[in-house]
Amino acid sequence: MESLVFSAVRKKIAEWGEDAEVSVSLEIPRQESHGDFSTNAAMQLAGRLGKKSRAVAEEIVSALREEDRRGRFASLSIAGPGFINIVLSEEFWREVLTVALEKGPRFGASKVGEGKTVHVEFVSANPTGPLHVGHGRGAAVGDALARILEFTGHKVVREYYINDVGNQMDNLGRSLFSRYRVLCGRSADLPEDGYRGEYMIELARDFRVEVGDRYADVPEEEALPVFRKEAGDRILRGIRDDLASFRVTYDRWFAERDLHDRGLVAAALADLRERGQLYETDGATYFRSQALGDEKDRVLIRADGRTTYFAADVAYHRHKLREGFSRLIDIWGADHHGYVPRLRAALRGLGEDENRLKVLLVQFVTLIREGKAVQMSTRSGEFTTLREVLDEVGVDAARFFYLLRSFHTHLDFDLTLAKTQSRNNPVYYIQYVHARICSVFREAEAQGKALNGHPPLSLLVFPEEVRLMKAVARFPDVVSECAKTLEPHRIPFYLLEVSDLFHAFYHQHRFLGESPERTQARLALALGVKTVVASGLSMIGVTAPDRM
RNA sequence: GCGCCUGUAGCUCAGGUGGAUAGAGCAGCUGCCUUCUAAGCAGCUGGCCGCACGUUCGAGUCGUGCCAGGCGCGCCA
Numbered sequence: 088m089e090s091l092v093f094s095a096v097r098k099k100i101a102e103w104g105e106d107a108e109v110s111v112s113l114e115i116p117r118q119e120s121h122g123d124f125s126t127n128a129a130m131q132l133a134g135r136l137g138k139k140s141r142a143v144a145e146e147i148v149s150a151l152r153e154e155d156r157r158g159r160f161a162s163l164s165i166a167g168p169g170f171i172n173i174v175l176s177e178e179f180w181r182e183v184l185t186v187a188l189e190k191g192p193r194f195g196a197s198k199v200g201e202g203k204t205v206h207v208e209f210v211s212a213n214p215t216g217p218l219h220v221g222h223g224r225g226a227a228v229g230d231a232l233a234r235i236l237e238f239t240g241h242k243v244v245r246e247y248y249i250n251d252v253g254n255q256m257d258n259l260g261r262s263l264f265s266r267y268r269v270l271c272g273r274s275a276d277l278p279e280d281g282y283r284g285e286y287m288i289e290l291a292r293d294f295r296v297e298v299g300d301r302y303a304d305v306p307e308e309e310a311l312p313v314f315r316k317e318a319g320d321r322i323l324r325g326i327r328d329d330l331a332s333f334r335v336t337y338d339r340w341f342a343e344r345d346l347h348d349r350g351l352v353a354a355a356l357a358d359l360r361e362r363g364q365l366y367e368t369d370g371a372t373y374f375r376s377q378a379l380g381d382e383k384d385r386v387l388i389r390a391d392g393r394t395t396y397f398a399a400d401v402a403y404h405r406h407k408l409r410e411g412f413s414r415l416i417d418i419w420g421a422d423h424h425g426y427v428p429r430l431r432a433a434l435r436g437l438g439e440d441e442n443r444l445k446v447l448l449v450q451f452v453t454l455i456r457e458g459k460a461v462q463m464s465t466r467s468g469e470f471t472t473l474r475e476v477l478d479e480v481g482v483d484a485a486r487f488f489y490l491l492r493s494f495h496t497h498l499d500f501d502l503t504l505a506k507t508q509s510r511n512n513p514v515y516y517i518q519y520v521h522a523r524i525c526s527v528f529r530e531a532e533a534q535g536k537a538l539n540g541h542p543p544l545s546l547l548v549f550p551e552e553v554r555l556m557k558a559v560a561r562f563p564d565v566v567s568e569c570a571k572t573l574e575p576h577r578i579p580f581y582l583l584e585v586s587d588l589f590h591a592f593y594h595q596h597r598f599l600g601e602s603p604e605r606t607q608a609r610l611a612l613a614l615g616v617k618t619v620v621a622s623g624l625s626m627i628g629v630t631a632p633d634r635m
Numbered sequence: 636g637c638g639c640c641u642g643u644a645g646c647u648c649a650g651g652u653g654g655a656u657a658g659a660g661c662a663g664c665u666g667c668c669u670u671c672u673a674a675g676c677a678g679c680u681g682g683c684c685g686c687a688c689g690u691u692c693g694a695g696u697c698g699u700g701c702c703a704g705g706c707g708c709g710c711c712a
Binding site: 130254389420458504513522528565568571593597635 | 637638639640641642646647648649650651652653654655656657658659660661667670671672673674675676677692693704705706707708709710711712
């Protein structure tokens with residue numbers, strides 16, 4: 088559709104013998120009265136040709152008229168400084184609606200990603216405590232992107248990287264041991280930087296129910312391996328359950344431990360060493376990251392011989408690239424942004440194409456309740472968990488609110504608004520469209536007017552009807568735009584637009600009670616709307632209810 | 636000090652590769668339910684797009700410099 092007009096304009100440019108370097112754009116004007124499409128071609132070309140832009144526009148318009156053998160252009164006009172405004176025939180939009188009805192749930196699906204494999208790593212919170220609201224945003228964004236990429240033909244692997252190695256796990260084990268000892272009636276102090284959240288006490292209680300006081304008097308160093316593992320495993324299980332409740336599932340859970348056990352960290356280090364990227368100072372092994380764009384060189388092996396977290400991460404990304412993914416997408420919290428340059432440096436140091444890696448930094452979330460920010464602090468264990476938010480506002484509202492904002496900006500998550508089951512809540516506004524259409528279909532069925540055969544779409548002539556057809560037709564472009572920019576928030580915004588148009592139509596016109604032909608045509612239109620709404624909602628992981 | 640993100644209506648935010656009169660929700664004010672779901676519709680009020688230069692036919696959008704907020708700058712993960 089767009090491409091049709093575009094190529095026609097392009098062709099004219101070529102006929103003039105101009106180099107095609109001129110940047111000509113074709114866009115959907117903000118103002119409805121400026122047509123369905125608009126191009127600035129004449130203004131771009133006028134300077135080059137040394138002619139008046141309106142004169143150039145005249146020539147392009149007449150050329151377009153010749154080109155248009157199938158009568159797709161309802162009108163072509165020149166406006167302002169030389170814009171060419173194009174109005175497509177209503178027949179054109181009916182054709183697109185027909186396509187939407189034929190394709191159903193596959194409408195908007197594409198093959199742009201065919202043959203491409205994408206690895207999406209997201210959340211990957213350390214297994215030291217339950218997921219909080221910030222993780223929820225990463226989960227919503229990562230999952231939505233995965234769904235969008237799949238819909239556009241990519242082969243997607245979703246992965247959770249588990250940081251189950253390092254000081255923090257010892258700390259976690261000690262914290263659990265301490266809580267456990269207290270429950271057993273022994274005295275015990277929490278470690279200095281121990282995890283002091285309420286959940287640790289619950290974990291200790293659960294564990295004690297299973298093993299009794301067996302470890303109560305075992306020396307800490309001896310008990311530690313057991314407690315470290317128990318704590319990590321149990322917390323990870325909780326994370327997995329929370330994510331499942333949030334409708335987020337993974338294809339793989341990748342443990343950092345495995346990288347070490349399989350020798351992948353050593354292999355990555357050896358690789359870098361061979362490429363001359365390492366050197367030693369003060370007993371530690373450094374990576375020459377500064378020369379590759381980082382602000383300074385980074386330690387990979389500490390003076391005491393242990394590898395750093397960064398070393399494992401280098402190995403992890405090297406491993407993923409070697410699996411052959413066309414593209415790696417890492418979704419991180421904004422607090423990790425300083426880490427990006429060193430990781431890119433690592434890829435370059437390994438001789439890999441750093442452009443295969445895309446890191447998306449998701450900005451922070453502030454919970455708002457009754458107009459005031461809810462304070463959070465992971466250290467003291469006082470934070471709002473994802474679970475609590477889900478219990479309070481529900482999965483649909485939570486996912487929707489997380490995705491309603493571009494992840495580049497801070498998110499104020501208004502719990503009070505998300506929770507209201509009223510007209511104020513935009514989730515319901517959209518879901519209501521779906522429920523209303525289903526209701527209409529039920530009623531049509533009951534009256535023996537169900538949709539069948541080939542509805543006479545030529546009866547769709549009212550402005551509200553044409554606007555809806557255009558909105559439905561835009562869906563494939565919205566989806567592919569999301570896949571290109573990796574910006575899922577465009578989906579909810581599109582859905583809100585469609586919903587606006589539908590509710591306006593619904594209020595002004597009736598589906599049933601018109602002539603049988605008109606009823607058929609409008610039911611077809613409703614089905615088209617239902618299709619894109621259901622499809623769009625599924626893209627962001629929100630349900631499309633049949634009734635509300 | 637350096638780096639990343641952000642600055643648009645009272646509040647929260649949209650504004651495809653620069654385009655024509657800058658949009659939505661909330662909040663506030665008016666109207667509309669004997670008709671397929673009022674979780675809805677129609678309307679009103681509300682703007683120096685942080686500030687200043689620059690690029691050009693044309694800037695919320697691009698560049699530079701300020702100002703403000705958030706987040707980072709470990710042989711932690």
